[in-house]
Amino acid sequence: xxxxxxxxxxxxxxxxxxxxxxxxxxxxxxxxxxxxxxxxxxxxxxxxxxxxxxxxxxxxxxxxxxxxxxxxxxxxxxxxxxxxxxxxxxxxxxxxxxxxxxxxxxxxxxxxxxxxxxxxxxxxxxxxxxxxxxxxxxxxxxxxxxxxxxxxxxxxxxxxxxxxxxxxxxxxxxxxxxxxxxxxxxxxxxxxxxxxxxxxxxxxxxxxxxxxxxxx
Amino acid sequence: xxxxxxxxxxxxxxxxxxxxxxxxxxxxxxxxxxxxxxxxxxxxxxxxxxxxxxxxxxxxxxxxxxxxxxxxxxxxxxxxxxxxxxxxxxxxxxxxxxxxxxxxxxxxxxxxxxxxxxxxxxxxxxxxxxxxxxxxxxxxxxxxxxxxxxxxxxxxxxxxxxxxxxxxxxxxxxxxxxxxxxxxxxxxxxxxxxxxxxxxxxxxxxxxxxxxxxxxxxxxxxxxxxxxxxxxxxxxxxxxxxxxxxxxxxxxxxxxxxxxxxxxxxxxxxxxxxxxxxxxxxxxxxxxxxxxxxxxxxxxxxxxxxxxxxxxxxxxxxxxxxxxxx
Numbered sequence: 001x002x003x004x005x006x007x008x009x010x011x012x013x014x015x016x017x018x019x020x021x022x023x024x025x026x027x028x029x030x031x032x033x034x035x036x037x038x039x040x041x042x043x044x045x046x047x048x049x050x051x052x053x054x055x056x057x058x059x060x061x062x063x064x065x066x067x068x069x070x071x072x073x074x075x076x077x078x079x080x081x082x083x084x085x086x087x088x089x090x091x092x093x094x095x096x097x098x099x100x101x102x103x104x105x106x107x108x109x110x111x112x113x114x115x116x117x118x119x120x121x122x123x124x125x126x127x128x129x130x131x132x133x134x135x136x137x138x139x140x141x142x143x144x145x146x147x148x149x150x151x152x153x154x155x156x157x158x159x160x161x162x163x164x165x166x167x168x169x170x171x172x173x174x175x176x177x178x179x180x181x182x183x184x185x186x187x188x189x190x191x192x193x194x195x196x197x198x199x200x201x202x203x204x205x206x207x208x209x210x211x212x213x214x215x216x
Numbered sequence: 217x218x219x220x221x222x223x224x225x226x227x228x229x230x231x232x233x234x235x236x237x238x239x240x241x242x243x244x245x246x247x248x249x250x251x252x253x254x255x256x257x258x259x260x261x262x263x264x265x266x267x268x269x270x271x272x273x274x275x276x277x278x279x280x281x282x283x284x285x286x287x288x289x290x291x292x293x294x295x296x297x298x299x300x301x302x303x304x305x306x307x308x309x310x311x312x313x314x315x316x317x318x319x320x321x322x323x324x325x326x327x328x329x330x331x332x333x334x335x336x337x338x339x340x341x342x343x344x345x346x347x348x349x350x351x352x353x354x355x356x357x358x359x360x361x362x363x364x365x366x367x368x369x370x371x372x373x374x375x376x377x378x379x380x381x382x383x384x385x386x387x388x389x390x391x392x393x394x395x396x397x398x399x400x401x402x403x404x405x406x407x408x409x410x411x412x413x414x415x416x417x418x419x420x421x422x423x424x425x426x427x428x429x430x431x432x433x434x435x436x437x438x439x440x441x442x443x444x445x446x447x448x449x450x451x452x453x454x455x456x457x458x459x460x461x462x463x464x465x466x467x468x469x470x471x472x473x474x475x476x477x478x479x480x481x482x483x484x485x486x487x488x489x490x491x492x493x494x495x496x497x498x499x500x501x502x503x504x505x506x507x508x509x510x511x512x513x514x515x516x517x518x519x520x521x522x523x524x525x526x527x528x529x530x531x532x533x534x535x536x537x538x539x540x541x542x
Contacts, residue, residue, distance in 0.1 A: 062222055079219070079220055080220070082249075102250050102253065115319045116319060123222075126242075126245070191451040192313075192314025192315050192316045192317065192451055
């Protein structure tokens with residue numbers, strides 16, 4: 001029996017088939033099962049099930065029905081759960097990012113009933129019957145990227161990419177709201193999304209280009 | 217964050233019953249959830265008032281405007297009547313927070329948002345507002361962003377709302393509903409200076425809920441505008457701000473209402489500036505003379521003495537912007 005971890009003898013730096021970084025992290029986080037030698041034996045959703053067991057008792061949890069990216073979910077949650085943590089930890093939608101967790105950076109921006117909000121400051125329990133759209137829900141069913149996702153790629157509007165899902169969700173709303181009349185207007189109406197790499201010029205490029213294409 | 221029970225009442229009466237029992241109202245939640253996570257706020261029960269029918273914006277019979285307490289900041293800022301009749305309100309709102317936060321935060325909640333003083337937010341620091349009697353770390357600490365007007369030895373925290381500054385300039389008030397019925401308060405009565413009890417920030421009784429904000433009728437034509445000065449161009453709290461409301465006819469200022477933000481423990485009405493403006497004709501000289509008294513009575517701290525001069529310049533510039541020189 002080999003004492004090597006799966007993939008340890010691979011030299012190309014890529015995970016072996018069937019093991020994603022995300023799957024690895026979430027399986028190991030779910031109670032330290034079997035010391036990390038589980039190649040995606042648990043799905044992230046199953047990992048969520050074990051989190052469910054530590055939900056606070058004594059009237060501090062609630063049943064929630066919420067639609068995310070067109071799919072309805074029914075879950076029981078600790079009342080303290082933010083929409084951000086619900087998405088990432090329970091619904092296996094880690095595209096929405098946790099930056100500051102205090103409404104200061106915009107990395108967690110999602111659409112709730114069509115409006116952009118900070119998921120970190122949104123208590124999930126308040127999203128009963130809401131329609132939530134995350135970055136995972138922007139592409140069409142056949143996988144074709146949203147126009148703004150395409151222009152982010154074309155314009156190379158990111159470096160590390162951590163703020164990008166929030167930037168794109170905020171940008172989609174910014175375009176829908178019609179706040180794209182000038183670069184200055186875009187900058188003002190995108191000011192709720194910080195980018196520490198400083199890709200603002202290209203982010204504005206991408207939004208302006210997408211807005212222009214939508215108008216023509 | 218500490219565990220809490222959650223209830224969402226179906227109507228205002230049920231909400232007030234829950235509030236009177238000690239439940240904490242949550243509207244937009246942008247301040248409350250943040251402070252709960254920091255354990256500054258530790259409610260046992262959250263009473264979700266988000267579903268109550270308090271979102272309407274409508275003209276009053278007397279010619280004023282009534283804004284439902286649960287109207288979103290973004291909706292009020294975009295409202296045609298607000299934009300045309302009260303630019304100072306629309307501008308104050310759009311210069312606040314971020315588009316995302318304005319889509320969550322409500323008008324009533326905005327007025328009751330809590331200070332951004334870093335020591336208030338840090339549960340390990342001395343803060344009389346958070347823990348009465350513990351002292352004020354800001355007095356000798358980093359106090360660049362703190363207040364210079366309306367402070368006390370117990371607290372120097374600035375009131376963070378821009379909207380409240382515009383509403384104070386417009387002589388607005390709030391409608392309240394509580395276990396004992398309805399009543400009204402002027403904005404200046406709602407928000408309290410710290411004095412010896414900085415933990416008491418407003419004059420609401422247990423269970424009382426802000427149901428609406430009302431702007432009284434003003435003589436027309438009415439010019440108004442809001443200027444906010446801050447460390448970055450957007451998405452930042454004010455170092456200083458100016459709400460200027462002028463009624464001008466025949467080249468004479470008949471009525472001037474001026475308030476300042478970022479400098480007071482509450483939104484700060486500048487009576488002395490108003491007195492110099494009333495009955496005068498707009499001119500560069502007048503704006504400078506009036507603005508020169510804007511910081512009278514200021515009590516600067518070690519790091520924020522610049523605010524006195526900045527306030528005068530902020531007021532002068534916004535007087536010129538709104539009043540012109542003709």
